[in-house]
Amino acid sequence: MEVIKSARTMQRHAAELRQRGKRIGFVPTMGYLHAGHLSLVDAARPHCDVLVMSIYVNPTQFGENEDFDAYPRDFDRDFRLARERGVDTLFYPDTAELYPENHATSVRVEGLEEKLCGQSRPTHFRGVTTIVAKLFHIVHPDIAVFGQKDAQQAIILQRMVRDLFFPVRILVAPIVREADGLAMSSRNTYLSPEEREQALALYRGLQQAKKRVESGEANSNIIIDEIRSIWRQQPNLREDYISIVDLDNLEPLSQINQCALIAVAAYVGTTRLIDNIMIDKDGTHALKIKNT
């Protein structure tokens, strides 16, 4: 596995690979790799000849009072895990090159970036779309894989790719969970043992919601209230949002018909966690989100 730090070197390398007819698969990460990230590598593998992973904690997707400085970093461990999993090229750029002096350009996906997590993180998604646009131009992938854990991110990026005609296909890989159901996240390391326990309520609420939908409940408010009542049993858990939305436009759905995204965010202590499940009664939408 080679490590490339310079964006210009990475860009030339990608151009050479494509010139030689190689298909490039891309897994962008902020590092501190866990099984969720590594599952993205597995998802990309069948679609490419050369697999590029980036590790970059992107400052512009953190708000002013968020955890950019505290975000966990461990390059040596990430290097080992990526190599073991079969990554071919690790792209490890720095901010001075990705955001040069007088950087002024941003990519926005209006109408989607303000919803769900955008309510409490108003500049988050423009940070994501901007860095991903850069990375796509540098790595020039044929396919890129993102996790369903960040469902809104995946939906926004698919819209960006479609709208701007990026020559890349975005695949979305399923959420990977700990044995007890907690969705994998680099931020889980912030949790105390007690908070870790209370954080399970996110998944329990979603499981209960799924059960209720499967048994015929279609009223979103009833389902949201049930999740909320499960959460209320945890003293250190504070709701950010519990939303049932359309998978295309992220608009709230009062009724769950064929498909929906049930997306939740909560603070457990001071740590903000997100989770979601997709309701997909006839199986067509999951295909869509996974193979666009």
Add this chain to the structure above:
Amino acid sequence: MEVIKSARTMQRHAAELRQRGKRIGFVPTMGYLHAGHLSLVDAARPHCDVLVMSIYVNPTQFGENEDFDAYPRDFDRDFRLARERGVDTLFYPDTAELYPENHATSVRVEGLEEKLCGQSRPTHFRGVTTIVAKLFHIVHPDIAVFGQKDAQQAIILQRMVRDLFFPVRILVAPIVREADGLAMSSRNTYLSPEEREQALALYRGLQQAKKRVESGEANSNIIIDEIRSIWRQQPNLREDYISIVDLDNLEPLSQINQCALIAVAAYVGTTRLIDNIMIDKDGTHALKIKNT
């Protein structure tokens, strides 16, 4: 010369060309071609194997009360002129494909898009950067040529390309003028003979400014006032702006030292015209803007 109307076909065609090692040169236009556009073709030619010109009147760069509907169009004439000048591929897309339903994505270059023409056309440049981002992804050029006539546009696009790592080089070709000095523009067709005569004051003002700078005047306000007094002699000419700015950040310069952009915009009757000259005492900046 082939004509391609489908963006997806154009994108595949460009991918095949690059796969075969061909360098693609790109001249994006809104059609109604004049000698200025055709000079961009000449400027692109030495840098590419295949020359693509696009013709597309982009709705998002027109304001609500601007001339989108009235903008002159003549595809047959454009086709003939492009073929005669040696264009290889004419890309002639339609809005339904370039701006599909639920289009939500835009590219912004904040800090530059609000200045000069951005004052009276607040959404213009985001329309330009968004369509050019699409076109770059579809045509995948190695180099793209824009005219210095739209100097702010060229500076904004160069910033966008740098910031987002678009794998393309932007060249800026000199302004082409009519025999009497009026900068070529598709909008010149709007002018009555009388207005056409008064419009010459734009160039006369810039010529006078250049002469004054060359003879040692460095005070921007004095130069701006001289341009203004030339303009005041034309009863149907109304100033939009007369600005002397830094070529990198478009900030006003109180003194002209090594280099500057003198940019002007005026309404002649109801037609808005722009023009500019670059002051470049040691010749380094012209090189920069022309070869970035």
